[in-house]
Amino acid sequence: MKIKEWLQSLSFRTGVIVLMCCIPFYILSFAQMLLPISTTAKGVLWAVLFGLAKTCQYGGLTILGVEGYKRLRNKFRKQ
Secondary structure, three states, X not given: OHHHHHHHOOOHHHHHHHHHOHHHHHHHHHHHHHOOXXXXXXXXXXXXXXXXXXXXXXXXXXXXXXXXXXXXXXXXHHO
C-alpha cells in the first residue's frame, strides 16, 4: 500500500505526464515488429515495451485517481 499512497500524493500534472508516456511505449511495442531481428528478440522487446506501457497507464491512473480522471475527461470534452 505504500506505493499506492505515494503515487496518489503526486500532482495532477505528474499523473497526466505519466499517463501520456504510455502512448510511445504502445507504439514502440508494435513498431519494433518491423525490425530485422530474430523472432525471439521481437517477443522479448514486445513484452518489455508493452509492460512499460501498461505500467505507465496504471501508474498514471493511480496518480490521477477518480477525481483527476473526471477532470481530465471533462477537459477533453470541452475541446
